[in-house]
Amino acid sequence: MESLNPISSNSFGADVHLSTKDVHVWFGQRHVLEGVNLEFPVNSVTALIGPSGCGKSTFIRTLNRMHELIPNAKLAGEVLLKGQNIYAVGVDPIQVRINIGMVFQKPNPFPTMTIRGNVLSGLRLSGKHSRNEDELVENSLQAASLWNEVKDRLDSPAGSLSGGQQQRLCIARALALAPDVLLMDEPCSALDPGSTIRIEETIRSISKNMTVVIVTHNMQQAQRVSEQTAFFLAEDNNPGYVVEAGLTNDIFHNPKDKRTEDYVSGRFG
Amino acid sequence: MAKSQESFDLVDLKLKVSGRGDRLFFGFSSVAAYFAFSLVFLIVIFLGNASFSTFKTQGLAFFTGSTWDDAAGVYQIFPMLVGSVLCSILGLLISAPISIAIAYFIEFMAPPRLAKALTNIVDLLAALPSIVIAIWGAFVFAPVAAQWAQIINNKLGFIPGLQNTSGTFVGSPFIAGWILAIMMTPIITSVCREIIGSVDKDLVSAALALGGTRFSTMRRVVIPTARGGITGGILLGLGRGLGETIAVLYVLNLVFIVNFNILENYGGSVAPMIAAYYGESSEVGVSALLAAGVALFLITLFVNLIAQIFVGRYEKKMAS
Amino acid sequence: MTTETLRLVTPETPWRVRSKSQLVYIFIASTLPAALTFLIADQMKLAGLIALTIVFLPLQLLAASLAALITVGKRGILDAILTVSVLFLMLTMGFLLGSVALSLVQKGFKALSFHAIYQNSFYVTSVTSLEYGGLGHALVGTLVIVGIAVIFAVPIGIAVGVFLTETQSRMRGSVRFLSQAMTGLPSIVSGLFVFAFLYLTGWVQRSAILGSVALFLLMLPTIIRLSEEVLKLVPQELRYAALALGAPRHKAFFQVIFPAARSGIITTCLLGTARVIGETAPLIVLVTYLPSTNFNPLSGDMASMPTYIYSWLKFSTDLANQRAWGGALALMILVGVLFTLARFFGRKRF
Numbered sequence: 001m002e003s004l005n006p007i008s009s010n011s012f013g014a015d016v017h018l019s020t021k022d023v024h025v026w027f028g029q030r031h032v033l034e035g036v037n038l039e040f041p042v043n044s045v046t047a048l049i050g051p052s053g054c055g056k057s058t059f060i061r062t063l064n065r066m067h068e069l070i071p072n073a074k075l076a077g078e079v080l081l082k083g084q085n086i087y088a089v090g091v092d093p094i095q096v097r098i099n100i101g102m103v104f105q106k107p108n109p110f111p112t113m114t115i116r117g118n119v120l121s122g123l124r125l126s127g128k129h130s131r132n133e134d135e136l137v138e139n140s141l142q143a144a145s146l147w148n149e150v151k152d153r154l155d156s157p158a159g160s161l162s163g164g165q166q167q168r169l170c171i172a173r174a175l176a177l178a179p180d181v182l183l184m185d186e187p188c189s190a191l192d193p194g195s196t197i198r199i200e201e202t203i204r205s206i207s208k209n210m211t212v213v214i215v216t217h218n219m220q221q222a223q224r225v226s227e228q229t230a231f232f233l234a235e236d237n238n239p240g241y242v243v244e245a246g247l248t249n250d251i252f253h254n255p256k257d258k259r260t261e262d263y264v265s266g267r268f269g
Numbered sequence: 270m271a272k273s274q275e276s277f278d279l280v281d282l283k284l285k286v287s288g289r290g291d292r293l294f295f296g297f298s299s300v301a302a303y304f305a306f307s308l309v310f311l312i313v314i315f316l317g318n319a320s321f322s323t324f325k326t327q328g329l330a331f332f333t334g335s336t337w338d339d340a341a342g343v344y345q346i347f348p349m350l351v352g353s354v355l356c357s358i359l360g361l362l363i364s365a366p367i368s369i370a371i372a373y374f375i376e377f378m379a380p381p382r383l384a385k386a387l388t389n390i391v392d393l394l395a396a397l398p399s400i401v402i403a404i405w406g407a408f409v410f411a412p413v414a415a416q417w418a419q420i421i422n423n424k425l426g427f428i429p430g431l432q433n434t435s436g437t438f439v440g441s442p443f444i445a446g447w448i449l450a451i452m453m454t455p456i457i458t459s460v461c462r463e464i465i466g467s468v469d470k471d472l473v474s475a476a477l478a479l480g481g482t483r484f485s486t487m488r489r490v491v492i493p494t495a496r497g498g499i500t501g502g503i504l505l506g507l508g509r510g511l512g513e514t515i516a517v518l519y520v521l522n523l524v525f526i527v528n529f530n531i532l533e534n535y536g537g538s539v540a541p542m543i544a545a546y547y548g549e550s551s552e553v554g555v556s557a558l559l560a561a562g563v564a565l566f567l568i569t570l571f572v573n574l575i576a577q578i579f580v581g582r583y584e585k586k587m588a589s
Numbered sequence: 590m591t592t593e594t595l596r597l598v599t600p601e602t603p604w605r606v607r608s609k610s611q612l613v614y615i616f617i618a619s620t621l622p623a624a625l626t627f628l629i630a631d632q633m634k635l636a637g638l639i640a641l642t643i644v645f646l647p648l649q650l651l652a653a654s655l656a657a658l659i660t661v662g663k664r665g666i667l668d669a670i671l672t673v674s675v676l677f678l679m680l681t682m683g684f685l686l687g688s689v690a691l692s693l694v695q696k697g698f699k700a701l702s703f704h705a706i707y708q709n710s711f712y713v714t715s716v717t718s719l720e721y722g723g724l725g726h727a728l729v730g731t732l733v734i735v736g737i738a739v740i741f742a743v744p745i746g747i748a749v750g751v752f753l754t755e756t757q758s759r760m761r762g763s764v765r766f767l768s769q770a771m772t773g774l775p776s777i778v779s780g781l782f783v784f785a786f787l788y789l790t791g792w793v794q795r796s797a798i799l800g801s802v803a804l805f806l807l808m809l810p811t812i813i814r815l816s817e818e819v820l821k822l823v824p825q826e827l828r829y830a831a832l833a834l835g836a837p838r839h840k841a842f843f844q845v846i847f848p849a850a851r852s853g854i855i856t857t858c859l860l861g862t863a864r865v866i867g868e869t870a871p872l873i874v875l876v877t878y879l880p881s882t883n884f885n886p887l888s889g890d891m892a893s894m895p896t897y898i899y900s901w902l903k904f905s906t907d908l909a910n911q912r913a914w915g916g917a918l919a920l921m922i923l924v925g926v927l928f929t930l931a932r933f934f935g936r937k938r939f
Contacts (some may be wrong), residue, residue, distance in 0.1 A: 398867020
């Protein structure tokens with residue numbers, strides 16, 4: 001039982017404000033994820049690693065209630081944000097998604113909007129208002145380290161940016177809603193190495209005042225950006241589960257479980 | 270490197286035509302293709318030729334005048350042209366929102382099974398014969414719609430366009446508009462469904478993850494992305510409406526007077542006018558009807574070409 | 590340990606769970622407007638779509654917005670309005686089409702009996718009892734006229750599809766563009782064109798074949814588009830595999846590509862047929878209605894299903910009217926059967 005719940009506020013020394021309790025996921029009758037207990041401390045980066053098909057992307061979508069948009073999706077367990085179960089009756093999923101932002105695998109800025117329009121799209125979509133939109137645009141783009149590159153062409157279409165810039169625009173777009181948590185689903189898998197480094201720097205800097213959860217299949221990336229790591233595994237059509245979770249250093253250099261050791265040393269996956 | 274070399278060979282293979290069998294095979298397909306290509310020109314040439322005398326004797330008044338008198342040899346179709354456009358626009362006002370709603374429902378609200386069933390029903394409705402709608406329109410729908418028209422006229426008759434001087438309400442452009450809406454809905458729906466369905470699902474996910482509601486996602490992301498394609502679909506519906514013959518023939522009272530009052534008991538439309546006058550026209554009159562056919566063909570062709578360009582441009586944008 | 594938890598947890602959909610108060614609001618919002626509409630319409634003697642539009646729609650929009658405001662908050666209002674509007678617009682079309690279907694069955698059923706399917710209407714007048722005569726001659730005529738159109742449209746349409754998918758010709762774009770623009774060819778114009786092209790020139794005498802040519806023109810664009818789609822679906826590897834074996838291209842087509850696309854091609858033919866089988870306007874212009882059976886497309890008049898209905902609509906007696914409705918029902922059944930067959934074959938696509 002202990003291995004399933006290794007990150008506690010005590011061991012890390014910080015407050016926990018997002019955690020999951022025994023989360024199970026199904027698609028129709030297919031059980032894809034079982035018994036996930038994880039805690040994500042404030043202002044830290046947690047990496048979710050594991051071979052493809054182990055359910056880590058599915059898991060991250062349960063954290064901001066994007067999972068339920070898939071037909072046939074089912075779920076059990078609790079996801080707690082500041083102690084409140086986000087799946088409780090009466091919780092507005094839209095408020096959850098405003099509080100917990102998300103960046104996707106493929107850069108997906110809105111092609112019909114300008115750069116500025118993309119940054120403000122969260123406000124428009126969720127019906128929120130801002131006193132000073134110009135300031136919000138600048139701050140969000142600064143935080144995503146894109147401001148200097150685009151400050152002179154805020155009104156050009158988002159499609160005119162390079163892939164890496166587009167992904168940072170997507171980060172800025174998510175940051176504009178001032179979320180408590182930012183979820184990133186393999187944000188660099190479609191990008192070149194240079195852009196990847198820029199994004200990793202961005203992640204490091206935004207995690208100073210935000211909780212970040214990042215799915216990655218790049219183990220070097222997990223070591224570079226995260227304070228803690230959870231290793232997911234699914235064996236032979238069985239549901240995926242967390243083999244081991246803990247401080248990133250421990251997972252990569254001192255794993256408790258043989259399967260973790262095999263995976264991080266590149267023996268499979 | 271090896272891979273690109275291989276695909277080079279394959280392209281060459283595909284271009285290769287050798288032997289008599291191949292030449293015959295591609296010869297036939299090319300002839301068929303050029304035949305399909307030249308049909309539009311064939312239609313214009315033969316219809317134009319057969320109706321040339323009408324254009325010559327009637328002059329520009331053929332399009333701008335309002336008299337059709339076979340005995341006197343005067344043929345002018347302005348009220349019919351106006352009526353075609355008026356009825357089709359009425360049809361669009363009804364069918365475009367309905368079609369977009371159905372397309373939206375199928376793509377975003379319906380569970381997969383219901384979505385599939387509805388898609389099939391819409392496809393079936395595209396094959397709904399106009400004679401079936403004609404008989405239903407004349408005997409079932411027109412009396413009911415005339416009552417609606419009367420109520421609308423009672424309450425809102427002071428608004429220009431909703432006036433009625435005759436006191437009877439059957440045979441009006443209003444009723445023809447509803448009938449056209451039924452004929453247009455399947456085609457607009459199936460184009461809009463494909464267009465809305467082809468909006469990148471990642472964009473929809475992104476909008477929802479940013480706290481988008483159903484409405485704001487549609488308004489800010491889906492509709493702006495799909496706008497060009499939806500316009501194309503609506504134009505295709507317009508082309509369908511302009512060319513509809515039999516269903517309108519049975520519900521519209523064809524009179525050669527320009528009428529913009531949609532509740533008035535008469536109106537015009539080119540296609541049903543041709544069908545109605547065809548059997549009882551003199552040889553010269555038939556030539557004039559062919560001339561009306563040329564006009565109708567050029568208008569619908571124009572609308573359809575624009576529609577094709579809109580839809581094609583959208584598809585190209587989506588592919589890139 | 591894992592098996593134990595697996596037994597304990599059950600799949601749930603917590604996002605669908607509603608609290609009791611939410612359920613009450615939803616129940617009220619979905620029943621009260623309908624009930625009120627019923628009362629008001631009864632009081633004011635409003636009927637059908639009118640009551641639905643001017644009483645029910647505003648009430649329902651208001652109720653749904655209020656319920657959304659209470660249960661979800663401000664941002665739920667527009668969603669509620671969107672949902673109600675979408676459902677209302679669908680309901681309107683459903684109402685109309687439901688009425689079409691119901692009228693067809695109610696009014697057409699009486700005139701459709703077993704003998705009506707094979708007897709013709711030669712001795713039938715507008716006051717003849719429904720026990721005599723039928724639409725057999727029209728069925729035969731439609732089969733002949735549409736059959737000929739199909740026999741020509743299918744090979745030519747597929748050949749154009751081959752041109753568009755199997756060749757690299759620079760003309761492909763223009764051929765596709767113009768042939769698709771023909772999709773919007775008004776059926777009456779098709780009739781007029783054939784009249785001017787074949788009859789006025791004296792090349793073909795007035796007969797059923799003229800109708801076939803007009804229907805051929807109307808179904809050709811559909812066949813071209815669908816066969817291009819179907820041929821595109823054949824995997825490229827299959828093409829290359831056949832060609833790499835050294836087969837000439839026409840053999841590769843007939844022995845590999847065509848068989849692979851066969852069910853799709855059958856669907857194409859059936860859908861194309863369903864689209865034109867009810868075309869009326871060109872047949873009124875080109876083929877004079879004949880109340881008895883004629884098998885010869887090259888000479889004489891001929892009946893068809895649409896002109897059969899059209900001819901009975903000219904009379905105002907009840908019996909003639911019933912025969913017209915019977916014809917309409919039969920035609921619709923024909924279209925439905927073709928369509929169902931098309932879907933049946935279409936299911937087996939790769």
